[in-house]
Structures are given as structure tokens and as C-alpha cells.
Amino acid sequence: MNDLRVLWLPLATSALAILVLLLDVMSPPPVRGASAPPAGRMIGWVVVAGLTALLVASFFVDSTGTAAAGAFRGGPWTTFLGRVFLAAGILGALGGMDDVAERMPRRQGEYWLSLVSSIVGMTILPGARDLVLAVVAFELVSIPLYVLAAYAKTDSPPGNPATNGLASEASLKLYLVGATSSAITFFGLALLTGMAGTSRIDGLGAGAMTPLGALGLVFVLGGIGYKIGMVPFHHWVPDTYQGASTPFVAFLSVAPKAAGMSLLAVLFTSGLAAQRAIWVPPLVIFALVSMAVGNLLALPQTDLRRLLGYSGIAQMGYVLTAMAAADAFGLGMTLFFLAGYVVTNVGVFLVVHVAAQAGGGYGFEGLAGLHKRSPWLAAALLCFLLSLAGIPFVVGFWAKLYVFLAAWRAGLVGLVVAGIVLAVLGLFYYLRMLQAAYMVDGGDLAVPRPGLPLRLAIALCLAGVVGIGLWPAPFLDDAMRAGHDLLDHRPAPAHVAVAHR
Amino acid sequence: MSSYLLSLIVAAPALAALVVILLPPTARMAIRALSLAGATVSLAGSVVAFATYDKAASGPQRLESYPLVPSMGVRLSFAMDGWTGPLLLLTGIIIFAGVLASWKLQNRDKEYFVLLLVLVSGVFGVFVSQDLLVFFLFYEIAVLPMYLLIGIWGASHAVPARGPFQVVWKRFAVGDKQYAAMKLTLMLLVGSAAILAAIFALYTKSGATSFDLHHLASVHYDRHLQIVVFPLLWLGFGTLAGVFPFHTWSPDGHASAPTAVSMLHAGVLMKLGAFGVMRVGMVLLPEGTLFWVPVVGAVAAINVLYGAFCAMSQSDLKYIVAYSSVSHMGVVMLGAATLTTTGWNGAVFQMVAHGIMTGLFFALVGLVYERAHTRSIPKMGGFANVMPGVAAFFTLACLSSLGLPGTAGFVSEFLVFLGAWNAGHFLWAIPGVLGAFVTAIYVLKATRAIFWGAGPSEEFHELSDAKTTEWGALAILGTCLVVLGVWPRLLLDHIDLGSVTYLTNLLPVVVGAK
Numbered sequence A: 001m002n003d004l005r006v007l008w009l010p011l012a013t014s015a016l017a018i019l020v021l022l023l024d025v026m027s028p029p030p031v032r033g034a035s036a037p038p039a040g041r042m043i044g045w046v047v048v049a050g051l052t053a054l055l056v057a058s059f060f061v062d063s064t065g066t067a068a069a070g071a072f073r074g075g076p077w078t079t080f081l082g083r084v085f086l087a088a089g090i091l092g093a094l095g096g097m098d099d100v101a102e103r104m105p106r107r108q109g110e111y112w113l114s115l116v117s118s119i120v121g122m123t124i125l126p127g128a129r130d131l132v133l134a135v136v137a138f139e140l141v142s143i144p145l146y147v148l149a150a151y152a153k154t155d156s157p158p159g160n161p162a163t164n165g166l167a168s169e170a171s172l173k174l175y176l177v178g179a180t181s182s183a184i185t186f187f188g189l190a191l192l193t194g195m196a197g198t199s200r201i202d203g204l205g206a207g208a209m210t211p212l213g214a215l216g217l218v219f220v221l222g223g224i225g226y227k228i229g230m231v232p233f234h235h236w237v238p239d240t241y242q243g244a245s246t247p248f249v250a251f252l253s254v255a256p257k258a259a260g261m262s263l264l265a266v267l268f269t270s271g272l273a274a275q276r277a278i279w280v281p282p283l284v285i286f287a288l289v290s291m292a293v294g295n296l297l298a299l300p301q302t303d304l305r306r307l308l309g310y311s312g313i314a315q316m317g318y319v320l321t322a323m324a325a326a327d328a329f330g331l332g333m334t335l336f337f338l339a340g341y342v343v344t345n346v347g348v349f350l351v352v353h354v355a356a357q358a359g360g361g362y363g364f365e366g367l368a369g370l371h372k373r374s375p376w377l378a379a380a381l382l383c384f385l386l387s388l389a390g391i392p393f394v395v396g397f398w399a400k401l402y403v404f405l406a407a408w409r410a411g412l413v414g415l416v417v418a419g420i421v422l423a424v425l426g427l428f429y430y431l432r433m434l435q436a437a438y439m440v441d442g443g444d445l446a447v448p449r450p451g452l453p454l455r456l457a458i459a460l461c462l463a464g465v466v467g468i469g470l471w472p473a474p475f476l477d478d479a480m481r482a483g484h485d486l487l488d489h490r491p492a493p494a495h496v497a498v499a500h501r
Numbered sequence B: 001m002s003s004y005l006l007s008l009i010v011a012a013p014a015l016a017a018l019v020v021i022l023l024p025p026t027a028r029m030a031i032r033a034l035s036l037a038g039a040t041v042s043l044a045g046s047v048v049a050f051a052t053y054d055k056a057a058s059g060p061q062r063l064e065s066y067p068l069v070p071s072m073g074v075r076l077s078f079a080m081d082g083w084t085g086p087l088l089l090l091t092g093i094i095i096f097a098g099v100l101a102s103w104k105l106q107n108r109d110k111e112y113f114v115l116l117l118v119l120v121s122g123v124f125g126v127f128v129s130q131d132l133l134v135f136f137l138f139y140e141i142a143v144l145p146m147y148l149l150i151g152i153w154g155a156s157h158a159v160p161a162r163g164p165f166q167v168v169w170k171r172f173a174v175g176d177k178q179y180a181a182m183k184l185t186l187m188l189l190v191g192s193a194a195i196l197a198a199i200f201a202l203y204t205k206s207g208a209t210s211f212d213l214h215h216l217a218s219v220h221y222d223r224h225l226q227i228v229v230f231p232l233l234w235l236g237f238g239t240l241a242g243v244f245p246f247h248t249w250s251p252d253g254h255a256s257a258p259t260a261v262s263m264l265h266a267g268v269l270m271k272l273g274a275f276g277v278m279r280v281g282m283v284l285l286p287e288g289t290l291f292w293v294p295v296v297g298a299v300a301a302i303n304v305l306y307g308a309f310c311a312m313s314q315s316d317l318k319y320i321v322a323y324s325s326v327s328h329m330g331v332v333m334l335g336a337a338t339l340t341t342t343g344w345n346g347a348v349f350q351m352v353a354h355g356i357m358t359g360l361f362f363a364l365v366g367l368v369y370e371r372a373h374t375r376s377i378p379k380m381g382g383f384a385n386v387m388p389g390v391a392a393f394f395t396l397a398c399l400s401s402l403g404l405p406g407t408a409g410f411v412s413e414f415l416v417f418l419g420a421w422n423a424g425h426f427l428w429a430i431p432g433v434l435g436a437f438v439t440a441i442y443v444l445k446a447t448r449a450i451f452w453g454a455g456p457s458e459e460f461h462e463l464s465d466a467k468t469t470e471w472g473a474l475a476i477l478g479t480c481l482v483v484l485g486v487w488p489r490l491l492l493d494h495i496d497l498g499s500v501t502y503l504t505n506l507l508p509v510v511v512g513a514k
Helices: A002-006 A008-026 A038-057 A076-103 A105-127 A131-149 A161-196 A211-228 A236-243 A246-252 A255-271 A273-298 A304-323 A328-360 A375-389 A395-409 A413-439 A452-470 A473-488 A493-500 B002-022 B028-051 B084-101 B109-128 B132-143 B145-153 B166-171 B177-205 B213-218 B223-241 B249-256 B259-284 B286-312 B317-338 B341-372 B388-401 B408-422 B426-451 B468-486 B489-513
Strands: A065-067 A072-074 B061-069 B074-080
Touching (some): A002 A008, A002 A072, A008 A105, A038 A076, A038 A105, A076 A105, A076 A255, A076 A328, A076 A452, A105 A131, A105 A255, A131 A161, A131 A246, A161 A211, A161 A236, A236 A246, A236 A304, A246 A328, A255 A304, A273 A413, A304 A328, A304 A395, A328 A395, A328 A452, A328 A473, A375 A395, A375 A413, A395 A413, A395 A452, A395 B132, A395 B177, A413 B145, A413 B177, B002 B061, B002 B074, B002 B109, B028 B084, B028 B109, B074 B084, B074 B109, B074 B132, B084 B489, B109 B132, B109 B145, B109 B259, B132 B177, B132 B213, B132 B259, B145 B249, B145 B259, B177 B223, B177 B249, B177 B259, B223 B259, B223 B286, B223 B317, B249 B317, B259 B286, B259 B317, B259 B341, B286 B317, B317 B341, B317 B408, B317 B426, B341 B468, B341 B489, B388 B408, B388 B426, B388 B468, B408 B426, B408 B468, B468 B489
Antiparallel strands (some): A065 A072
């Protein structure tokens, strides 16, 4: 019974996935030539409702404890991240609903199934305390995403061949890079396991670090680095963002990144805490180059999706900055940043998507005159961009502030100074987007008319960005509690080592 | 009500902005009325706060404190002291006059008033904040709307490319409003980055429990840290105060900005910078201040003189006023660098005096430009014949600018130079006085060229004098200049209390060093 309670979220999400599968199978087959069957859209709403119910339930179910003979441990840490993933799922599902129904009407059921499966993996990942479980969860997160990235490949409106090619490229890049990175990660994990003599994460750091173990550690860091788009493993990011369908990218740009970060935290900050002397220096360097490369390469971009891709790389650099603090405060701030990043980045991608749908395309010109065509959309974009740039009163201000503060407190003064300077540099391209939306005449571009789900998604993002920005205290406290939970509830390393040898 | 007075002053413009957002853009009168109402509430609140400040008790009063992020020691805490009252008053007057001056705006007025009100909420917030992080937060809120305000409603004005850098000049479209807006925003935010680093350093060293300014001031930071951190605060805030050589955003920004934005920016926002240097940098870091003060004073003297010479060589009316702001802000920093009560009184008084004077200047420049459609002085002349009222007010602003006794400008410059002289800083005082002399040359030259002499030429015969709401703005600002000039004690009694309070933190160090 206890196991069920601790594992309720992964189990309930799996149940939702099965429900989606059943609904898809049982819904009448689409008629050729007919417009979108209503069943597909209905399943989308079921996904949204299910995920929302789970999000609400997460405030009432206490999942603290261990399950599966210690392979999974629930607590504030898993709860916080679970909510982040669920929120990203809800926003991603709402954002993608119309796009899926229009562009791939005959395969909607599978789309939702893949999405929910990926979220199942995400809900397991932060709680996994055994490498085997972590690896399974990690792949469960990734594999559906490869499929989803290629979803725009067919069924897209005829006469738009470019999209198809880009979607294939997007998916293939994501898949090849992802598979390679998985292989590298697993190789590294194998080395670490061999060194420690246990597959339990809490026991990984028990022994002295051998050169082989250190090599494994670097492999794992690199492998996860691919997933989160950390420089120098970032090359897939802009291409995939550009090629895949944008509402899906909104989800892809936040949830899997948060999942990768959670694995990084569980493995390194928690499991290999004793070896921090080995992994913190490379992490600092990766954080620095991510911020530098992301911000610098975003400057010349003309396609907003690519620009946001590079901006995302820079944002991951900020997260790594907090992670490099390697303490509970840093972890808490990592979580807070990620939570804020979900609402911000999904929001900005959806606004760009809506504006592009109105006929302007994905360049800066697509945003032209947005203030006139749709003042609310422009205002939302303003808030999202300010949040990405870290300006008050939006969530990004607090996120960036505390990320840097965490690193500063851990003594990484140089990294913080470089980060702050690069963040100001980043402001330039966010302001360019703002300039396009507010200061350029839109000419005869159409008024964007997003459907209800998209409007709902953008409104929710806006509420999150402004709401958390005005009243960050409860979220910060929750994030702090989660960070402490991960670090404070580890079995004593020596004890674990004895038990397993 | 009175216990929430400071919150009310800060929140009123923001709340007005919130309601304006919900209004349809066609409700033009309602938008203006609401904006004016927001500004009026803040102004009235500032007057009440100023008038009821208990001078006998001095010290911080009307404390308000609300937890914002309790676990990190961030509190939304407001209070007012001797300095706050006059500065609130200044902000209230300028925004009130600014709304009046923007009354006739035609283009996208709803967004304009929203941004203007949000900005001014930020300014009020900075002046009353007692928590360093909240101070910074409001500071950012005050700075950023400027990007949109200049970028959307500003005026582009081609500056012919000249000199060895003309390729770069063309590439960045110098004189373009987008260029000015981006330059201003990026430079000010680089300054913010330095401030943020300094805040981290102070917060961490003070035990990482609270951002409260009184708490931070009670901690003794070691000398080395103070010496490293002070320049971050000086240059970070100083960028906004137009400290040489980081003043270059100011002429471009002010020249491109629409009238009310120039008024607010030169009149109030630049004061935030100087206020930050004094209130945060000097008060929290006495040893760092003492180490750097020769540089601060010397740079301020350069500011005064360099700004004046730059202003003298301009032919664009707005650039003249913008460079004169750089010069006058040098006077503020010079007063701050004396570390004497007289000098600090002069510095804060100059903030108010210059704020009102430059507000009046920009309002007048806006009026002239609106009617004549040119800012180029050589094309003007004899305007006094067609717009006598404007000419009179312009002359008044000029007289205050050059420090004529009986105007507010005289009081502050006199106090600052007296403070510098008494403290033995002849090397700062002499260039400072020289700067004031050069100021007299360029403002009088400009006044003569625009308003007096023969004319106006054929094309300007139809120019009209100021009208209804514009008279309101001019009258308020002009009256303040004269009142403060003949009755400076009105403010100085307050300012002195603030200076004494803050200097007590510094004095042991200053005396110890001597």
C-alpha cells in the first residue's frame, strides 16, 4: 500500500496514458477526406483535464517515503518537479491541440499518447534512486519525443514542402543526438556502477574516485548535457526548434530540460556529492560557455525559433550556474528557475506560433505590428520577454536573481559576474523582438485569432509569469524545501556502501 | 489612511495604469483623466507626507513593512526621511506636469500613459524603499519602460555622420530613436548588472539574512571589500546619474524622447542614480567612499565642465538641454563627494532644483518643437514676439540654470561649491564654478538666438503661445523654481535632517582618516 501511495503520480499518469490509448482505439476511424474527427480533439481535452486533475491532486496526496525496495523515493523534491512537468504538460497540450487537429488530424490519438508517455517518464525520473530505474525513466521521457518531433512530417498542408523536410531533419537530429547521448550516458553510468559496486544512486559516491570512475562521471555529464542542450552539445537545439511543430517545441523546450536537470541533480548534487571537486569545475565551465554561446549566437538569428533555441541554451546556462553551487540553496533555485522557465518559455513560443499563423511567418516580421493587431498578445509577449530577460515584476527577475545569488553564495563570483554581463547582452535580442512587436508597422498582416485552447494556454502562462513575479514567496519556499529534501534525506553514504558490499 | 500613505503614493500610478489598461483605446478623455488622477493622488500624498514629516523627531518615519519573500529576508518596507520628502515632492510635481504636457498626444496614447505611470511608480518606490532588493526592483521598473517610451513615441533625428568613426556611426543609425532607446537601455542595464553584483556582495557578507538597508548599514564590511564594491555602486548608479564617461546615453536618449519622457527622465530618473550613489553607495560603504571620493569628486568636476562645453557646441535645442543635464548632475555628484553636510544639502537640493528646472526646459522645448517643427537653433529667432509666455518661462529656466540668485539653481550651486571650498577641495570647486560660468554663456546664447532679436522669419509667423493644460505645467514648474529660490528653507530644513542622519554613519570614518 505504501508503495502505491509513494508512486501515485507515475501510476496515475500511466493510467491516464492507458485511458488515452483506449479512447483512441475505441474512437471511430477517421473517414478519408473528412475534416478533423472530433474524437482527436476530445482526447486532447481529456489529457488536459487528466493532467489538471493530477496537478490538483498533488496538493492533497503526500507521497513522502520510499517505494520499490528503495529504488524510488518520493517527497517534496518529486512533488515539486512533478508539478512542473504536469504544468508543462497541460500548457503543451493546450498549446498543441489546434495544431495537431489541423495538421495531423488522422493521428491525434497517438500524439496524445506519446505526450502522456513522456510525462510518465518525467514523473518517475526525479524519484529514481536506482540507476536501472533512472535509465528506464530517462528513455521513457526521450523516445516519445523523437516521435513527436517528426509529427509535422506528413499530414501538413500541401504546398508547404519546406516544413516536411525540416521536420524530418528536426526529428532525425533529435533522435540521433539523443540516442548517442543516451549511449554515452549509459556507458558513463556503467563505469560509475562498476566503480561503486552498486546501482543505487546513493551509493555511487561512497568509494574513492578512480580515474575510470571520473571518466564515467564526465561521460554522464556530457550525455545529460546533450539532453538539456548544454554547450558544446547544443547543435541539435536550434535545428529541432525550427523544424518541429512550434507548439510541441514549446513543450520540448521546457519539460525535457527540467527532466534532464533533475537527473543531473539526483546523480551529481545528491549521489556524487562527495566528488564535487571533480564535477563542479567542468559544470562551471559548461555553464559559462552555455551562457556565452547561447547569448552570442542568438544575436544574429533571424528566425525566431532559432533565436529562442539559442536563448534556451543560454537559459540552461543560468540553471547550470545554480546547479554548480552544489548545495540545497542552489538546487532550490534551480527548481524555481525551471518552474518559472516553463510558464515563460511555453508562453513565448506560443505567442510566436500564433503570430506566425497569422501570416507573418517565424521571422521578426511575423511579430510586426502585433501591438495593433492584438494588444493582449503583444502585452503577453512583453511580459514573457521581460521574464526571459530577467526584469521585474515578472518571474524571470526572481529566477535569475536567485540563481545568481545561489552561485555567488557558493563562491562562484567570477561565474556570476560573467553571467550577469551576458544576461544584459541577451537583453538585446529580446528587445529586438519587442521592437518588432511594438515599433514596427505590421502593414496588412492579419489579426491573429488563436483558438480557445491556445488562448487559454497563453493566459495561463501570463498568469504564471505575472503571478509568481508579484508573489514569489510560496514558490520559492516550496522550491527551497524540495532542494533540501533531495540533499537532506540521503542515507549516510558509509552505511549504504557497507550494505551493498 | 495615513499609515498607508507611502504605499498609496507608490501604488496610485500603478493602479491607475492597471485601470487604463482595461479601458478601450477610444476612451481618450477617460485615459487622460485617470492618469491625471493617479498623478494627483501621488502628488497630494507627497505633499501630505512632506508636510507631516516630524522634523523634531527626524529619522525614518511612516514605516511600513510587508513580507515579500520572508525566507530570503526580502521585505517590501517603506519609510521616509529628510531626503525622501523633497524628492517625493519633486517626482509628484514632475509627473503631474508631465501628464499635463502629454495631454495632446495623438498616437497610441493608452499604452503611453500606462508606461508613464508604471515608470513613475518605480521612481516613487525607489525613493521610499528601505530594502535594498526592493530598491533595486523599483529601480529596474523605473528604467525599462523608457525603452518603449523612446522607441515608440520618440523622434528620430538624423545626425550627419562625421569623423573617423562615421562608418560605425552610419551602421548604428545614430540619431535614430531606436538607436537612442537601445543605447539607453543597454547602458543603464549594464549599470544595473554592476549594482546587482554589489548587492550580492553586501548581502552575502552581511550574513545573508536580510536586504534591509538599516541592517546592511549596521554591518562593518572589511576595507578591501568596500574598496572593491563602492565603484560598482558608484558607476552602476552613476550611469543613470550621467557620470562621465558613462553619460553618453543621456544626450541621445533625451533628444529622442517625447516631451514628458524627457521631463521625467532628466528631471527625476537621473536623480535616482545620484540618490543611489549617496543612499546606498556612500552610506553603506564609508571606507570605500573615503578611498574613492577623490576620484568621484574629480570626475564630477569633469562632468560639470565637460557637460557645459558640450552643451555650448550644440545647435540642436534638445541636445543643449540634455548636455546641460549632464553638467548639472555633475554638481550633484560634486556635492556628494564633499562628504560635508553643506555639500550634501546642496547635492539633494540640486536634485530637486535641477529636476524642476530641466522639467520646465523640456516642457518648453517640446512646446517650441511642436509648433515650429524644428529643434535647430540657427533656424529660430525672435520667437518672443509670437510666444511671449513661452519666452518668459524659458528665460526663467535659463536664469535658474546659470544660478542666478533668487532662483532655485543658485541655492544648490552655492551650497555645493561652498561645501567643496570649506572641505578644501579647491581643485573641484574651481572647475565647478567655471562650469557654472560656461553655463551662463550657452544658456544666454541659446535664449537670445531663439526668442530675442529680429524675427521670427516668415515660416514661423503663425506660431502660437502655450495653451490651457500647457500653461498648467509651465506655471507649476516656474512657480516652484522661484519659490525654492527665495525660500529654500522650505526644503533645506528637511534635507538637512537627512544629510545629518546619513553623515553620522560616515563621519567617524571621515574624521578618523583625518
